[in-house]
Amino acid sequence: MWSVIDQSPIFFSLTEATMHLDGKVALVTGAATGIGEALALGLAGQGATVVGADLSWAKSPETSEMLRVECDVADPDSVRACVADVERRYGRIDILVNDAAMSSNLTPKPFEEISAKEWTQVLTVNTLSPFLMSQAVVPGMRARKWGRIINLTSATIFTSQPSLLHYISSKGAVASLTRSLAHELGADGITVNAIAPGLVMTDNMENNEAYTAEVRGQAIAAQIIPNPLQTKDLVGVCLFLVSDGAGMMTGQVVAVDGGTAVH
Numbered sequence: 001m002w003s004v005i006d007q008s009p010i011f012f013s014l015t016e017a018t019m020h021l022d023g024k025v026a027l028v029t030g031a032a033t034g035i036g037e038a039l040a041l042g043l044a045g046q047g048a049t050v051v052g053a054d055l056s057w058a059k060s061p062e063t064s065e066m067l068r069v070e071c072d073v074a075d076p077d078s079v080r081a082c083v084a085d086v087e088r089r090y091g092r093i094d095i096l097v098n099d100a101a102m103s104s105n106l107t108p109k110p111f112e113e114i115s116a117k118e119w120t121q122v123l124t125v126n127t128l129s130p131f132l133m134s135q136a137v138v139p140g141m142r143a144r145k146w147g148r149i150i151n152l153t154s155a156t157i158f159t160s161q162p163s164l165l166h167y168i169s170s171k172g173a174v175a176s177l178t179r180s181l182a183h184e185l186g187a188d189g190i191t192v193n194a195i196a197p198g199l200v201m202t203d204n205m206e207n208n209e210a211y212t213a214e215v216r217g218q219a220i221a222a223q224i225i226p227n228p229l230q231t232k233d234l235v236g237v238c239l240f241l242v243s244d245g246a247g248m249m250t251g252q253v254v255a256v257d258g259g260t261a262v263h
């Protein structure tokens with residue numbers, strides 16, 4: 001027997017997969033620029049109330065699409081104050097995107113030239129931020145039995161690129177944090193997933209002399225789809241991961257890299 005389409009289970013799951021985020025509150029770190037900004041605007045475009053948290057907004061043009069707050073995501077007091085402020089204003093945080101990192105400001109160099117101080121700084125900022133932010137937002141998500149946490153790792157954890165040992169090690173840690181935290185939060189209706197972009201030439205990356213035309217060309221040549229990645233290419237997967245339809249997907253690292261890392 002055929003059942004009518006609007007009573008079928010398939011129909012309902014497709015409905016859940018739509019990405020309207022009206023009523024949801026999203027906190028996006030690193031939203032002043034680059035990928036974080038694109039993800040924040042993408043979430044706002046689907047109806048979410050978005051708060052962007054960054055160290056500085058000085059170079060970022062005003063936008064009505066998100067509230068901008070200053071926060072050092074590697075400082076426990078700053079993170080606690082930021083989350084408390086957002087919850088006071090909007091009553092909740094449903095979606096956390098941990099994008100802020102020491103990334104485009106790093107100069108690739110042989111591992112012998114990375115000082116212990118630099119190693120500690122990169123590892124600290126890049127791994128403490130998703131840890132501290134998650135600790136701060138999870139109590140509210142747990143109480144509501146719904147939450148979405150997205151961490152930005154990097155496709156370099158799959159391709160083993162040389163000369164950024166501190167950065168790649170930090171992003172490997174973010175992938176591990178994602179998988180382990182997913183275990184701790186799954187029973188509370190909170191999913192934790194990571195997005196692993198390939199090389200995306202953001203404004204900051206354009207200003208980094210290490211990313212020459214040759215380096216960019218090599219990155220594109222390694223992709224199955226030979227187009228330069230843009231910040232907008234990360235938005236679709238983020239919107240899917242925060243949707244109700246992705247409620248049974250957790251602990252995953254999703255590469256958005258034009259097919260460089262096939263796994």
Ligand SMILES: NC(=O)c1ccc[n+]([C@@H]2O[C@H](COP(=O)([O-])OP(=O)(O)OC[C@H]3O[C@@H](n4cnc5c(N)ncnc54)[C@H](O)[C@@H]3O)[C@@H](O)[C@H]2O)c1
Nearest residue numbers: 030034035054055072073100101103104152154199200204
């Ligand atoms: N651009 C790429 O090619 C690429 C590739 C793979 C992964 N990623 C990852 O994607 C994310 C975004 O990359 P991007 O290129 O847009 O980065 P970006 O360097 O252009 O921007 C990072 C943002 O994070 C903010 N930030 C840094 N430290 C902070 C702190 N302590 N507190 C608050 N904010 C802080 C910066 O002010 C900046 O606005 C990063 O996690 C990065 O590692 C980027």
